[in-house]
Amino acid sequence: MSVLQGKKVVLGVTGGIAAYKSAALLRALMQAGAIVRVVMTPAAQAFVTTLTFQALSKERVYTELLDTDQEAAMNHIDLARWADLVLVAPASADFMARLAAGMANDLLSTLSLATTATIALAPAMNRQMWLNPATQENARLLRQRGLQLWGPDEGEQACGETGPGRMLEPDVLLAQAESIFASGSLQGKRVLITAGPTREFIDPVRYVGNRSSGKMGYALAASLARLGAEVTLISGPVALTTPDRVLRVDVETALQMEEAVMARASACDIFVGVAAVADYRPTEIAAKKIKKSSETLQLNLRKNPDILALVAALDEAPYTVGFAAETDDVEAFADAKRRAKKVDLIAANRVGGSRGGFEGDENALLLLWEGGREAIPMMAKPVVAERLAERIAERYHIQANLG
Ligand code: PMT
Numbered sequence: 001m002s003v004l005q006g007k008k009v010v011l012g013v014t015g016g017i018a019a020y021k022s023a024a025l026l027r028a029l030m031q032a033g034a035i036v037r038v039v040m041t042p043a044a045q046a047f048v049t050t051l052t053f054q055a056l057s058k059e060r061v062y063t064e065l066l067d068t069d070q071e072a073a074m075n076h077i078d079l080a081r082w083a084d085l086v087l088v089a090p091a092s093a094d095f096m097a098r099l100a101a102g103m104a105n106d107l108l109s110t111l112s113l114a115t116t117a118t119i120a121l122a123p124a125m126n127r128q129m130w131l132n133p134a135t136q137e138n139a140r141l142l143r144q145r146g147l148q149l150w151g152p153d154e155g156e157q158a159c160g161e162t163g164p165g166r167m168l169e170p171d172v173l174l175a176q177a178e179s180i181f182a183s184g185s186l187q188g189k190r191v192l193i194t195a196g197p198t199r200e201f202i203d204p205v206r207y208v209g210n211r212s213s214g215k216m217g218y219a220l221a222a223s224l225a226r227l228g229a230e231v232t233l234i235s236g237p238v239a240l241t242t243p244d245r246v247l248r249v250d251v252e253t254a255l256q257m258e259e260a261v262m263a264r265a266s267a268c269d270i271f272v273g274v275a276a277v278a279d280y281r282p283t284e285i286a287a288k289k290i291k292k293s294s295e296t297l298q299l300n301l302r303k304n305p306d307i308l309a310l311v312a313a314l315d316e317a318p319y320t321v322g323f324a325a326e327t328d329d330v331e332a333f334a335d336a337k338r339r340a341k342k343v344d345l346i347a348a349n350r351v352g353g354s355r356g357g358f359e360g361d362e363n364a365l366l367l368l369w370e371g372g373r374e375a376i377p378m379m380a381k382p383v384v385a386e387r388l389a390e391r392i393a394e395r396y397h398i399q400a401n402l403g
Contacts, residue, residue, distance in 0.1 A: 015043025196236030214238030
């Protein structure tokens with residue numbers, strides 16, 4: 001059963017092309033058991049009709065601040081008090097600006113001022129509008145006041161441009177909404193997690209690397225933090241923002257990652273190795289840039305320490321979770337890794353295909369632990385991370401109670 005069962009959600013819809021996706025979000029929230037009331041701004045109604053949301057929610061849609069008929073059903077103060085969560089998706093640049101300025105010139109902005117519930121915004125706009133210093137300042141101000149900003153995502157936009165400004169997909173927003181009401185099952189627990197690639201230097205400007213973007217590890221760090229854990233993220237070089245409430249330590253090479261992890265591993269309750277640590281490093285790093293004088297160049301490589309196995313072998317080892325990136329025979333190879341490295345749980349993903357694994361926004365995992373398995377189907381990485389974090393928390397507590 002979803003934690004959203006019986007939770008009261010005001011779904012605010014403002015003017016933007018992404019408003020059509022809010023219909024799918026409404027359905028997803030209702031399927032998870034939430035009770036949803038939809039509030040639309042006048043601009044939103046230029047994109048989608050009230051009828052769409054009314055038909056889906058089987059409830060009246062609220063649009064007016066000073067309409068006696070609507071106010072008689074549930075006035076703006078009643079709506080503000082009723083909500084456990086006010087989720088505005090899409091949140092336009094204009095709406096964010098009005099909220100930041102404390103304006104109350106329509107029903108949604110007024111109830112947002114009057115509510116004590118968590119307010120979450122899913123920004124959606126043209127990338128230049130999002131990057132505009134005025135919008136960035138509004139976003140900063142709203143975060144500072146305790147509002148949550150979910151997204152925006154990056155990618156192709158309806159206006160034909162590419163960049164940040166897309167609304168997060170409905171399933172990702174659903175996972176975020178669930179996390180608001182999650183149990184806090186890792187409250188007070190210390191989690192150490194690695195993410196991203198490592199770079200193994202050949203000379204001062206070249207390195208051996210891999211395709212890890214850090215998306216899976218960062219999403220998992222965020223999910224574990226939302227469960228209440230104190231999360232330290234040891235990160236290889238990636239172009240991602242540090243998740244809220246996560247302490248990040250940047251490293252480049254496998255040896256630096258080993259040092260950063262081993263300095264902290266004995267003091268943590270849970271260790272998760274998501275990083276794609278290079279298995280080998282050049283035996284020597286040339287002091288100067290290697291000249292391309294010869295036709296062939298040979299690199300001698302030395303095996304790197306296996307950080308995950310080292311953590312699992314500690315006398316007072318934390319609950320240890322590894323990942324396994326496999327191109328074939330996924331379950332057999334992953335289970336062999338789980339046994340060889342003596343980890344408590346391994347999350348296996350197929351890599352090298354067209355979907356899932358490295359770089360992309362989606363992944364599917366097969367979780368294996370002693371006597372159990374669970375398949376998490378192909379979904380957005382934050383959704384997969386949410387499911388994995390819940391499972392890690394559950395298995396950690398079972399093991400802690402046994403020990
Ligand atoms: O970052 P993304 O683009 O989102 O991609 C996500 C991912 C594919 C990188 C991630 O889901 C994943 O599979 N991470 C593990 C990648 C990997 O190195 O797999 P492996 O099967 O080679 O290693 C097994 C485990 O040993 C991993 O937990 C790894 O962190 C650990 N390891 C490996 C080598 C080493 N020297 N030290 C280690 O700790």
